[in-house]
Amino acid sequence: MSQKSPTRTVLPTRHFAVQLSSTRRGARLARLLTERQLDEWGEPHESAAQVVAELASNAVRHGRVPGRDFRLRLKLGADRTLRIEVTDARGDRLPRVPDPGEGDAEGGRGLRIVEAYADRWGVGDAPAGAKTVWAELVP
Numbered sequence: 324m325s326q327k328s329p330t331r332t333v334l335p336t337r338h339f340a341v342q343l344s345s346t347r348r349g350a351r352l353a354r355l356l357t358e359r360q361l362d363e364w365g366e367p368h369e370s371a372a373q374v375v376a377e378l379a380s381n382a383v384r385h386g387r388v389p390g391r392d393f394r395l396r397l398k399l400g401a402d403r404t405l406r407i408e409v410t411d412a413r414g415d416r417l418p419r420v421p422d423p424g425e426g427d428a429e430g431g432r433g434l435r436i437v438e439a440y441a442d443r444w445g446v447g448d449a450p451a452g453a454k455t456v457w458a459e460l461v462p
Contacts, residue, residue, distance in 0.1 A: 337364055337399040343379075345387040345411070353379035353395045353409070364399055370440045371397075371405055374458045377433040378409040381418060381456070386411025403462040407441075414454040417446055 339360045343349035357375040361368035375395065382393040391412040398406040420434045437444050441458035449455045 336401060337397075339397040340394065342392045342394050345383050345391065345393050347383060349393065350376070350379035350383045353393075356395065357397065357407075360397060361405075366399065366403070366405070370460055371407060374407055374437050374440050374460070375409070377436050378407065378456050378458065381433055382409050382411035385416050385418070386413040386454070388412035405460045406457060407460070408455050408457045410449045410453055410455040412451075412453050414448060414452045417454065418456055 339356075341353075341356060343353055354372050354376045358368045358372050361371055379393065379395065386393065388411075393412070394408075394410040396406075396408040396410070398408075400406070418434055420438065434444075437458055440460065442461040444456070444458040446454055446456045
């Protein structure tokens, strides 16, 4: 008698990348495209949309160089871990989470939002003096 093991379906890693203008409109479009892409992949998008909104907004506000765009990249692994990457042109301006004593500051809450939604995040160098801020959301 032969035994057959159950068939496992392994989903391939999925990728999405787009270059957007370093404007408020580009940042809004990054969020909308994330929602649409994750819907297409059959994945929830609420947390990812918040993270993308913050990272794209930071790219526009703090990473903008006139005439250069920012890039959004989504990577959905076989284990359903979503990696979000936003690359901007200002590698010399690294993001930082403000100290708790700076809570009354007008800005600086974006990375706290990223920390709240993401399981891990960080920053790395990118070509041409740029930087990539990334976040991972684990199901």
